[in-house]
Amino acid sequence: MSAEFLNPLEGVQAFVFDVFGTVVNLRKGMYDQLEAKLSAVAPDQDWDEFAEQWRDGDYQRTASVASGGPGPLNLDQLHKEILDDMLATDRWSHLAPHLDDTARHELVLFWNRLPGWPDTSAGLHGMKKHAIIGTLSNGSVRGLVDMAKFADLPWDVVLSPELLGSYKPNPKMYLGALHHLAITSPSQLCLVAAHIYDLRAAASHGLRTVFVRPSARARFPA
Amino acid sequence: MSAEFLNPLEGVQAFVFDVFGTVVNLRKGMYDQLEAKLSAVAPDQDWDEFAEQWRDGDYQRTASVASGGPGPLNLDQLHKEILDDMLATDRWSHLAPHLDDTARHELVLFWNRLPGWPDTSAGLHGMKKHAIIGTLSNGSVRGLVDMAKFADLPWDVVLSPELLGSYKPNPKMYLGALHHLAITSPSQLCLVAAHIYDLRAAASHGLRTVFVRPSARARFPA
Incomplete structure (x- = not known):
């Protein structure tokens, strides 16, 4: 041959x-879902930046657990923790009042409805x-x-x-x-x-x- | 409603x-495969009985492991052990010379090619x-x-x-x-x-x- x-x-x-x-x-799916869900209550947000920070948090936390650090092995739980942390920062805390715990869980599920x-x-x-x-x-x-x-x-x-x-x-x-x-x-x-x-x-x-x-x-x- | x-x-x-x-x-699949593979070297065998004994061994061994006994968690490995045991019994030992280790592994895979x-x-x-x-x-x-x-x-x-x-x-x-x-x-x-x-x-x-x-x-x- x-x-x-x-x-x-x-x-x-x-x-x-x-x-x-x-x-x-990932990027299009998160953008579209974040905008559809939140643009009415929070217009003119940079959802690309929001999704990218969430993704960066995902990289950092999974890498940390992969090298022996603490954290849940269920990524949905990890995504919830990262989201809570983001919404406590100066950059995104203005969104926190619009996102109760139920809404945050909905946002976490966006990761699992990507095209x-x-x-x-x-x-x-x-x-x-x-x-x-x-x-x-x-x-x-x-x-x-x-x-x-x-x-x-x-x-x-x-x-x-x-x-x-x-x-x-x-x-x-x-x-x-x-x-x-x-x-x-x-x-x-x-x-x-x-x-x-x-x-x-x-x-x-x-x-x-x-x-x-x-x-x-x-x-x-x- | x-x-x-x-x-x-x-x-x-x-x-x-x-x-x-x-x-x-299970029963038809095992019968057909056993007959197709072995009827030339071992004609007129009761392949239904053979398959049923193997299935009984499966029930007993999985039940034993389920209740805390020793044994592999991989069913293919367990099926190989049961087959080896069967071929050492008076009932089936006449088949043993026709079934080297490679052939036994082939028989184990019959379980995973069922209609x-x-x-x-x-x-x-x-x-x-x-x-x-x-x-x-x-x-x-x-x-x-x-x-x-x-x-x-x-x-x-x-x-x-x-x-x-x-x-x-x-x-x-x-x-x-x-x-x-x-x-x-x-x-x-x-x-x-x-x-x-x-x-x-x-x-x-x-x-x-x-x-x-x-x-x-x-x-x-x-």
């Missing part, structure tokens, strides 16, 4: 996906015919399931921090995926993600990796 | 299913539009995923002993499903099963239950 026909993904049994940003359009990129659903349905596809996301089980229904993401399996015992990039996540999918050679598992830190960690355990260009940071796809 | 329009499943957010026997035709009942796949696809559907089976994650692909079972989530820490009817299974699906009122979760012991255990934790008639024990549906 000549080299040009070599398939770099030959032998992969399962593809596991980062979800937020990689599979779904796929234009080609996400069709792409996953196609891949599902040839390999196992699953999440390897920092999202909660229920959040990932709800989002899958919302955005038509036909996962074969949902792997999540509550099930595996930490957040990415803790080794438990990548090794747990190998273990539970009964994959003995790490090169038969492939992580698909838009975030380099995640791919590097997966590769360090021998997984194959696919990098998705991080247009995820744009509110609208290019 | 008049009583005749009351829906006994009103408010159920998620249905979790027993799989072996309930969702797939759905005639209405299983269409029924699950229909339910999936209205509620979360998932496994709450004693099967392994990988086994349940492989079977879902084989029999077109569109699970939203795969819950399994390796993830929840025991086999049914240990409370960890039912409470773990509630926890990971973030269901606060147990009556919003419903177990569907053909086995009374399983339904009784689920009901004891407040889950709703649906009993499927155990035609599962017949090789062919009535």
